Amino acid sequence: MTQTPILVPMLNANEPEARLVGVHVPDGQPVQKGDLLFTIETTKAASDIESPASGFLRRIASQGDTLPVGGLLAAITGTADETLEIPGVDNPALPPATDTPADATSQPPAPAGLRITKPARALAESLGLNLSALPQDRLITEAVIRQLAGSPAPTPESAPQPNASAGLLIYGAGGHAKAVMEMARAIGAFRIAGIVDDNPALTGTSVLGIPVLGTRQVLPELAAKGILMAANGVGGIINIEVRIKIFEFLANFGFAFPILQHPRATIENSAEIYAGVQVFANAYVGSSTILHEKCMINTGAIVSHDCEIGAYTHIAPGAMLAGHVHVGEQALVGMGVTTAIGVKIGSRARIGNGAILLADVPDKGIVQAGKVWMG
Numbered sequence: 001m002t003q004t005p006i007l008v009p010m011l012n013a014n015e016p017e018a019r020l021v022g023v024h025v026p027d028g029q030p031v032q033k034g035d036l037l038f039t040i041e042t043t044k045a046a047s048d049i050e051s052p053a054s055g056f057l058r059r060i061a062s063q064g065d066t067l068p069v070g071g072l073l074a075a076i077t078g079t080a081d082e083t084l085e086i087p088g089v090d091n092p093a094l095p096p097a098t099d100t101p102a103d104a105t106s107q108p109p110a111p112a113g114l115r116i117t118k119p120a121r122a123l124a125e126s127l128g129l130n131l132s133a134l135p136q137d138r139l140i141t142e143a144v145i146r147q148l149a150g151s152p153a154p155t156p157e158s159a160p161q162p163n164a165s166a167g168l169l170i171y172g173a174g175g176h177a178k179a180v181m182e183m184a185r186a187i188g189a190f191r192i193a194g195i196v197d198d199n200p201a202l203t204g205t206s207v208l209g210i211p212v213l214g215t216r217q218v219l220p221e222l223a224a225k226g227i228l229m230a231a232n233g234v235g236g237i238i239n240i241e242v243r244i245k246i247f248e249f250l251a252n253f254g255f256a257f258p259i260l261q262h263p264r265a266t267i268e269n270s271a272e273i274y275a276g277v278q279v280f281a282n283a284y285v286g287s288s289t290i291l292h293e294k295c296m297i298n299t300g301a302i303v304s305h306d307c308e309i310g311a312y313t314h315i316a317p318g319a320m321l322a323g324h325v326h327v328g329e330q331a332l333v334g335m336g337v338t339t340a341i342g343v344k345i346g347s348r349a350r351i352g353n354g355a356i357l358l359a360d361v362p363d364k365g366i367v368q369a370g371k372v373w374m375g
Contacts, residue, residue, distance in 0.1 A: 010258030116140040177233025230255040
């Protein structure tokens, strides 16, 4: 019977571990693909983990556990009592999973509508913050609490260093994939395991000295060997659906998507960044900005304070977003685009290179290159 492992993704290149702060499905229960299973958190980011397949949840870790990146969090099995047999995956010695932390009954319920992680709540209570006054438009993490309270976040110098032996697969061998490879090498936190590309003629060759292992048909073999972190090297500049489908395809095999942040990018400590995000060299991400899962901030782009960038959205090289700009999911903001403060760009919108946005753009809206958009 096929068993699908669920591994701890890398949320922050400077932290080789994450804490399990939310368990949303009891052990042994049936789940459907896409069901919300867990919430994990580092000092700078939080992420929800969905089920990669349908079956039964076999949980290994317990709420409150701190787990290594790439460690086994749970698995999806065909039956509720199936013995776990996942080749190539280290199963850390953890206590038996429990549905709730031991002190869960000692705390009163959080205010209605508030989504807050357990470590963030503990920090808020230790600082005397009023839970009812916390914002309800986002997941409240420790980083958010520190920002609200004016407390400094842990510095990179004091943070634990990433696991240099973590294996990372690159999907794609084109121009964007090369940029991803260079970034992964510059980060220094990954052992690049190889490249998978859908062009069979590339199998056996190399790109930037990295071997092309084969087409997508080799993914089950690689997963069985324990290579279960992947970076999407397809930019999707012409058709973003291609990029989305590759993410979904890799997720079906249990691959996790680490955050990739180039060492020459600047990301303020109060920014919230989710799994699979790519931030390239010389980009800037401002205070209290939210980068949702699998979005991309390309080379030299500026995303100012209090912006929010939707899942899968691509902010192209040299784009300049003013403060409080919100961009929906699966949008493209082209090279050299500039915006006024507070502009909203809808989901699946396409903004051509060099456009100037002075007004909101609706969902699926198209702004031609070089146009001054007045609404």
